[in-house]
Amino acid sequence: MAQDGPDPTGDIVVSLPQGRAPQPLETRHVLDARDIALVDAVAADEILRRLPSVYVPVNSRGEAVAFVRNAAERQVALFYDGAAINVPWDNRLDLSLFPAALAGRAQVAGAPLAPLYGVSALGAVSFTPPRPAYGHVRGMIGSGGLREVEAVAPFTRGSTDVMIGGSYAARDGERIADNTDLPFSQRGALRTNTDREIASVFGRVGTSIGDHLLSVTAFHVDANKGIAPESDRPDGARYWRYPTLQHSLVSANAGLVLGPTTALDLVGWYQRFRQTIDSYTDDTYTVRNSQEANRDDTVGARVLLTQQLGRTRIIASANVLDSQHDQRDTTFTRGQPPALLPAFLHYRQRNWSFGLDATTALTDAITGEIGVGYDRVYYLETGDKPDTPDAKGWTGRVGLSWAPAEEWRIRAAVGRKIRPATMRELFGQALNRFLLNPDLQPERIVSADLGAEWRSDAAGASVAGFVQDLDGTIDQRNVGRLRQRINLIGSQVIGVEATAYWHPAPEWTLGGNGTFARSRRKGTTGDQTDRLAEKPDMIGRVYGDYDGQSGFGALAEVLYTGRAYSADADGVLVALPRSASVNVRLSQRVRFAGVAADVFARGDNLFDDRIVPQIGLPAPGRTLRIGLTISGG
Template sequence: MKFQSLFAGASICALALSASALAQDEAVSDAGDAPQTEDGEVEYIAIPDARRIDSNTILVRADRTDSGLSLSDYTGSATIVSAEEMEQRQVRDVADVLRDVPGVAVSSVAGQTQLRLRGSEANHVLVLVDGIEVSDPFSGEFDIGTLQAEIGSRVEVLRGPQSALYGSDAIGGVVAYDSRSFSGFGARIEGGTNNTINGAARWGYNLNGFDVSLSATVVSTDGEPNARPINGGGTRDIGRDSYTVSGKIAVPVTDNFALRAAARYIRTEGQFNDQNFFLTGPTFGFVVDSPETRFENEAIYALVGAKLELADNRWSHDLSAQLADITRDTFGAFGPSNASEGDRLKASYVTSYRPTGGHSITFAADWEREQFRNATPGGFAFNGQREIENVGLVGEYRYAGERFDFSAAIRHDINDRFADETTFQVGAGFNLTESTRLRASAGSGIKNPGFFELFGFVDGRFIGNADLTPEKSTSWEVGIEQSLLGGDATLSATYFDATLEDEIFTTFPAPTFVATPANRTTDSNQRGVELALSAQIAEQWSLNAAYAYLDAEENGVTEVRRPESIASAALTWTAPQEAASATLVIRHNGSTEDLAFLDPSFVPTRVTLDDYTLVNLNARVRLAAGLYLFARAENLLDENYEQVFSFVSPGRSVIAGFEATF
């Protein structure tokens, strides 16, 4: 492709730029200049996508270093949801707050919550939790519904291909959850509708670079029916219990050498309903009450790392290793029905040199091995172990000037199963005035087929295709950010255009019509507009709003589960001295196409899911120093809606509780 070759060449040239090319511009301050709390911790300021033109908003996942990157210097599209915003909206499931990020579509059923960025597929999104890749090697994606918000946590979202920095899983973008440093003790307990009881506790100690924290969350609910009330059905409650324990530690060995480690354990148990695929009856293809069907998911994640700073902290060396071990089991009326075991080992070396003048040059090398075993009982599937290895080499150049920013990255992946691939990313930003910033970027992405697609899971129901080739994407975007009202409001607008080749889809070939994946011979196109507004509209009032329009089509046919329009608004009132606060959140999801299996041939038919609007309202009152009473109502108007065909979503719920911090 001429377009790809052009920008890949530009990336290579950019890596060779001399550090003196733009040395006349003054360097922008880094994370060390960011505002700090009383205990010296960096205070992260978050303005979703629409951003103030300063260097004090820190984006820590936009490059491969952890030294921090000014959001105002970033040349792509990014959103930060701060710990303050998470607290204001009383976020418990991280997936919920991602609905407020422009370009993010969320669809959820019991046992699986998916993210789609800018019309990409759910397995095109790389999810990082405290720097650890958390996707399941079996499906190639992470069930974001299992990620519970810890006290003080924050989220970053990078939209558009990030494969040049992060490899295959980041073809659509990156979602990074960070539990952050925490000094002191915090706990909350709450309960309400559907016998819901949630709890969280966090302890941390931070002094002179030594940082340690422990956290635990519990979510338990009896739930409610998720099947339509057809022929007396739709009465079985679908509940879940989720437990998370995590910890982090950072130890400064010397002034320029530090060690770190992080670990997380997640266990989720819950009920789910099957679809009726018996050939007779009016509920064929619909979700029906399915007694005794349930799932158990368990995941262990860990990371260890060491960092060395040389040349007055301008040259860093970071070596890390991480693992992920995920098991998934489902059960039916007659015992175990499906099971999978997946694990990932990854080692990374990242070195970055930051000379004077706002320049930085980074090199990274990744080694990754993924293993998978289909543990489904009954002899209906191959139960042996499969394995895939990958080596990735990354080069990146960044320049952050007083008015002009530039970045370029290139990555070469060496695959043991697929052809080697090269991806790129290049972007530039220019401060036209003190209040107006223009930016543009282009990039390519790659997504290797997953174990599920290559090898299937149950013979006779889904047959794998070992001849699949990777999906490839090329995209570009342009954006403008405008500061208004003397900096009290910021508006941003972005237009993007992406083309996906060799898209993997499910086909049902005759004469058996058994499902199997294949690569499309036609292109999938995604283009759209993202708008975001952040405003301090009065001394005690703030507003964050977002809107995204998406046109996602494959060969002229609308892609499923990608709503054309998504909008959200969060209005927050805060009393003087923060003695009380209240937040109203409105989220609108436009109508969307989905697939329904209503024909005994199992060839899917297309259906349209109605649009819906969710209204959430919460309030919080300080009873004493460090002690708060809070309450919230979710789906306040009791909207009846479906995110996936025939799966009814939860109705109104009311929760109340206490929170204490010391």
């Protein structure tokens, strides 16, 4: 696992013909194609759980979302080949419905990030499309009625590379651990209402014309699933299903070298998202009481102009995103919709972000950076709600990097970001579960990072201390049986992140990572708790990977989650159990006639530990998978 990778927004900064590319000042971690293949993942949430500092809980809406260093999902930007793929209505994406087949590489970057990352980017996660040298087909079956097949085929003609692929996966449900306590809405060994079906097609075309790089990427996902009800409470649970979900993206990238010291990088994209939520009266899922239909259309663009001036590199950036959200909420009577459906309500926002970053080599060993930016969000249409003022604020980052030797690097940075409220936080009522708060204000975030990295041919290690200080943290409170979003005085996350790996022999890799974080509210008094929901005090992974010359492979890993807290039915934070998932993978590769066949078996959570990311919503218990991958080469 590499510590530094290309820019997590999707390799959008072209290396100039002259001038050494500066080292990044943020902490970065990467999973390459082999790392991802060893996960045997169906969806992206399974991949990201292997990245340092990334926590992926499943919320009460059934969405798997990514936290980075306990920065919550709306503070984390998601990118696919340079395009921002969070759905702007709520600035997040359900990673359990983003097929793993789309990911050839996964990266994470922790705060403080440069202004060029755009609005609401305290942390960033990026996927790049697969770019294999040879095609492959994989088939897999497993616990809970899992069945999955994926295929990727690359072609090359001259300087043009083409990749096309597709995937299909379905399951009957998630298996629950034997010791899980679910007093309500649960019958049988499979978790209630956790069936899922995902299909995808995707492709990429890339070419070069001289020093210029051009590419077009596209995917389409069609999915449906049920979400588990909160089974710790006799009433008030969500009895929801997502009968339809469609997610499409088309993006184009251009990396243009305008001269020996000048580059222009462009990316533009269109994203289409359709989702229907059916709400039922009880856990039999037979009588609907309401339905929410969502239509989201988003266009975005990023422009980076890079200029090398001697030992200084200057990047001027502009990001724009315009998103339309149409929503129709329908109330059913005795399971039937009204004769005349209500009209769609229309919501629209536009994000602008401008930045200027300068990086200079102060000496042969010391690099300095300063960046400033300005973010603004316009709420252009507000449905049937009153108009809302624009959200705006300045951003910035300063930092230093010192490389006293080739193996060592020490860096420090401090930055500022804002995180405006999303349209859903301002205007969404979640099928009459939320009380609106028109006075919701943007979060203001100051972050700092101090890190050191060491690498040799056989080993490497890193450690980074970090602070995130938030004013106006957006959280929730209970108002009767409804929830309402509010601004807290603020919150603070203080933590340490460490990674290490070692190759004791060519066939062996041993490694691990851990993130320790203290997440607290500011300004609490009396008997008020200072805890924050669903933010564990530790996450970690240790692993051993054997890749033998005989074709035999073995991977053993432990994923650990420390103490976290979650709100019960009365809104009181209660402690969740610590947990450890022990996972093992065995494989054998056989080559014949220019083809490689890999037979594999995988067991996750082998000791059937009770893993509870949110109260009443446990993660799967022991899960087994077997499969076969056939590839060229």
